[in-house]
Amino acid sequence: ARVGPVAYTLELPEELKGVHSIFHVSNLKKCLAKDxxxxxxxxxxxxxxxxxxxxxxxxxxxxxx
Numbered sequence: 001a002r003v004g005p006v007a008y009t010l011e012l013p014e015e016l017k018g019v020h021s022i023f024h025v026s027n028l029k030k031c032l033a034k035d036x037x038x039x040x041x042x043x044x045x046x047x048x049x050x051x052x053x054x055x056x057x058x059x060x061x062x063x064x065x
Contacts, residue, residue, distance in 0.1 A: 015041050018050055 003009045009022045031037060045053040 013041060 001009055001011075003022060006025045007022055008025065008028060012019055012021050045055075047053055
C-alpha cells in the first residue's frame with residue numbers, strides 16, 4: 001500500500017516481523033515473471049543483520065586449467 005508520494009509498505013508475515021516493511025519506490029521493481037513467484041518462508045535464511053543468506057543450488061559448469 002502506498003504510504004507517501006515515494007514510499008510503499010508491504011504486508012509481511014509474522015515470521016518477518018524484524019524486517020523493515022516500508023520501501024522507497026526506487027527499491028521496488030516490476031515482476032516480469034509469467035507466473036506467481038512465491039518463495040516459501042522456511043527456505044529463506046537470514047543472518048544476524050537480517051540480510052538474506054544466498055547459497056548456490058547447483059554447479060552448472062567447471063573449467064580446469
